[in-house]
Amino acid sequence: MQVSIETTSGLERRLTVGVPAAEVDSEVQKRLQQAAKNIRINGFRKGKVPMKVVKQRYGDGVRQEVLGDVINRSFYEAVRKEDVKPAGQPSIEPKQFEEGKDLEYVATFEVYPSVELGDFSKIEVTRYKADVTAEDVDNMIDVLREHQAxxxxxxxxxxxxxxxxxxxxxxxxxxxxxxxxxxxxxxxxxxxxxxxxxxxxxxxxxxxxxxxxxxxxxxxxxxxxxxxxxxxxxxxxxxxxxxxLPELDKDFYAKFGVEKGGKPQFRKEVKANMARELKNAIKAKTKNQVMDALLETHKPDLPKALVSSEIETLRQQMMQRFGGQQQNFDVKSLLPDTMFQEDAERRVALGLVVGEIVKENQIKVDADRVREMVEELASTYEEPEAVVNYYYENRQLLSSVESAALEDQVVDFILDKAKVTDESSSYDDIVTRQKQQ
Incomplete structure (x- = not known):
């Protein structure tokens, strides 16, 4: 196999690949022989159809199938040989596909950019601290009563x-x-x-x-x-x-799943939910500061293919939220690329930077942290243990938690090196501010 590569512009690469005719032709012949064993044609017994007839009937289709497989395999062999990492699928341009002649094609694609990590010690982060007070619980109960008014x-x-x-x-x-x-x-x-x-x-x-x-x-x-x-x-x-407003009685408590323990138990559960919300808000606020700082100090080139893929992901997520998959309309007109461009570019840029931090510092997913996150997610359900088991039996769900855990580990890694200032605040300020962002 002959391979040559050139840089056309920025992250774009042009790969020319040549595959010997013998490699393609032998694979075509092999598949035709396998097919001949099961082909039925009037006038011939099963498995006794002459190869000349088999080739006339099925040769073109088999050859197209082989060409697709050979191009796919040879492309990935070529990029490994040239030590490049494609970002997205290549655009294939055929140069020579004729039977009996060497296969030749040109693949145009983008590569992942190199990311040079900056000095994390220059990053400044404010880490907020707060507790859920009795007054906070009183205010939340008032809000819950308002909702049930x-x-x-x-x-x-x-x-x-x-x-x-x-x-x-x-x-x-x-x-x-x-x-x-x-x-x-x-x-x-x-x-x-x-x-x-x-x-x-x-x-x-x-x-x-x-x-x-x-x-x-x-x-x-x-x-x-x-x-x-x-x-x-x-x-x-x-x-x-x-x-x-409803009275604070057993009927009211029952609406929130508290069947026993009366007011003390209700307040305890309200406070626990608020504490969980506060913890998540503080974590999110800290993480946002770290991610914003990473984007300020790193400006990686963004592969267009990755941005386009991220735009489509965001569009599909919005469609799912609003049940738009059942509707008959032009999705891209209603939800154009420009609507998601900024968020998609941010996500791709952060993915590249975080990925480089993980790679360079050999950060591995912490299994204990993953378990803790899964158990916290499951704690809001009636049968937490069943939910935990479901996550661990579903590879896709567990992978999403592992990705979140790894991202949290990167945040912790940055915080260890950054200038962190602790600041006292309140439940209302932190949670309200976070919801407004």
Missing amino acids: SWKEVDRAAQDGDQVNIDFVGTRDGEAFEGGSAEGQNLVLGSGSMIPGFEDGLVGLKAGDEKTLELTFPEDYQAEELRGAAVEFKVTVNSVSEKE
């Missing part, structure tokens, strides 16, 4: 925080506009669901009251034709309801 109709004027049921008709210059009218719509006053001034204008009204609101749409309103428009809303209040 009901509405009770009352005979009084509406206040901020009440829910009103209304009919309304919106007009612009005396003409109704699209989306400006509704009947029997529930609206929580103070929720910010409507344009500025709408909800404030209903405070103080009772069931049966009517009021006309003269308002102006915001300049940044989503419907371009209504931006900055002066409008009127004629509103009729059908009912006023106030929020009722």
Whole structure:
């Protein structure tokens, strides 16, 4: 096999490969002979069809199959010989495919870039510390009660925080506009669901009251034709309801899986969940700082093939989240590459840098850390042991956890060398900030 390689531009390589005709022809002959044993053709017994007839009938198809296999095998033998690592699949351009002549083709592909690691001691990271306090637990229980609240109709004027049921008709210059009218719509006053001034204008009204609101749409309103428009809303209040929070009793606790132990056990479980959320938020915040710093100090060339593959992965993930696989539409028009370009480039760049750190420092996956992560994932299920076993029986699932564990080990490796400043904070600040990022 003859091989030559050249750099065309940046990460792109052009590989020319020649394979002796005898190698291809002998493999074609071998497969035809194997096929002849089972071929049935009228006028001939099974296995007795002359090779000339077999070749006439099946020769072209078998040759195409052999050419595909030979190109695939010879390409990977060639890149091993030239000591290059392809990033993505090659583009194959045939040069000589004729029978009886040496096979020749050109493979164009990108290679992984070389990554020179920087000085990790110059990286600065703030590591936050916080505890879940009794006040934090009280606040969380209030939030949970809010989520389980009901509405009770009352005979009084509406206040901020009440829910009103209304009919309304919106007009612009005396003409109704699209989306400006509704009947029997529930609206929580103070929720910010409507344009500025709408909800404030209903405070103080009772069931049966009517009021006309003269308002102006915001300049940044989503419907371009209504931006900055002066409008009127004629509103009729059908009912006023106030929020009722559930009592802290066994029925309430049962909704969150606490059947025994009453309030002390409920608070204990709420605190445990909050502690787990806090731990994950601190870990994520620290990790994000490390990853951002790695991207600041390393600017690897990005193979287009890897970025394109990552874009497609992100697009499919979004499709799965929204159930779009059952829809009939042009996916790339609805979710264009540009929508995922930045995230894809970040992920590819980090993958290259982290991979080089793992390779250069010979970091191996810590089996104990993997086990700990699997057990933590399983702890939120009713039968944790069964979930743990499921992970260890599913190679794909376990591999995803191993990858996450290895990435965490890289973060720890960087933190050991970086300038780390510990800073005290609170549950609310850390968790809220993390959710907003």
